[in-house]
Amino acid sequence: MRKESNVVVLLRETLNQRKFVRSFEFVPGKHLGIGDMEKVAEKVSGLVDVVTVPENPLGNPGIDPILSLYALSEKMDFIGIPHLTPRDKNSLHLKSQGMSALKLGIRNFFVVYGDPIAQGQNSKEVRELDVVGTIKTLKESRLEFNGTSGSIEMNVGAAANPQRENEIQNIIRKQEAGADFFITQAIFDAESMKVQWIKERQHKIVAGFIPLKKKPQIDIMKRMGIRFSETVEKRLDNSDDIQNESSRIILEIFDDIKESISGIHIMPMGRTDLAKTILESV
Structure with missing residues (x-):
């Protein structure tokens, strides 16, 4: 039996052992081979502590996040965090995924509600559980996998939306269920991260950012409940290069709130080069 590599050992490191994290979301391509993973590893290796992979994003079938992270771990050192959603599975399948x-040495997870299933998929949502139940x-899957010894740690994260007025109640419910850390939805308004409960929190909260590629994304995100400050929206509307302008805005917001957060999470929507530019500057 081969010895465990340093990479696999590193995968077992928990997010809460890092004081400040740099995180990056990667969506594996739907094709043979892992060439896309190798290219990502070349671009961001050494820049990130954490790589997350979504589960069936936008309600379309995707590459399994747990297997993807395990394969990617052969190319770079990072903490792997698969997204898991109750949309597509019952509690039995969820426990199987956890175990x-x-x-495979992955012990950090990020629970999300999950996008609605895309039209044309002819599939039904399962949702035996909500996010809290997930x-x-x-957490129960760890006990079934590990017996009662408790020697293996597991960290479970959940989404946070600081722009929602009653978000503290949602945070409390998720914490009581066992959530260990939070990653926010995309931030385009620094003031939304300066609320009292974030200042007084007892948990890690990582600020999420999406570098924009096209101006129509602004309206799409606003319909999703993401708030843009008046100044930021005006800058984006007037920009001839929204990709670079949104990257500059992200860095400015990060600089404004960095003392209040536990890390930065970039969701580049396929543009690894944009994520690299931002991560090189934080």
Whole structure:
């Protein structure tokens, strides 16, 4: 039996052991081979502590996040965090996923509600559990995998939306279920991260950012409930190069709020080069 590599050992490191994290979301391509993973590893290796992979993003079938992170771990050192959603599975399958990840050395998870299933997929949502139930069930999978010894840690994260007025109640419910850390939705308004509960929190909260590629994305995100400050929206509307302008805005917001957060999470929507530019500057 071969010895565990340093990479696999590193995968077992928990997010909460890092004081400040630099995180990056990667969506594997739907094609043979792992060439896309190798290219990502070349671009961001050494720049990130954490790589997350979404599960069936936008309600379309995708490459399994747990297997993707395990394959990517052969190319770079990072903490792998698969997204898991109750949309597509019951509690039995969820426990199986949790134990499979632990078996491969992945012990950090990010629970999300999940996008609606895309039109044309002819599929139905499962949703036996909500997000709170999913967090609890993942924690239970550790006990079933590990017996009662408690020697293997598991960290489960959840989404946070500081722009929602009653968000503190959602945070409390998720924490009571076992959530260990939070990653925010995309931030385009620094003031939304300066609310009292963030200042007084007892958990890690990582600020999420999406570098924009096209101006129509602004309206799409606003319909999703993402708030843009008046100044930021005006700058984006007047820009002839929205990709670079949005990257500059992200860095400015990050600089404004960095003392209040535990890390930065870039969701580049396929543009690894944009993520690299931002991460090189933080």
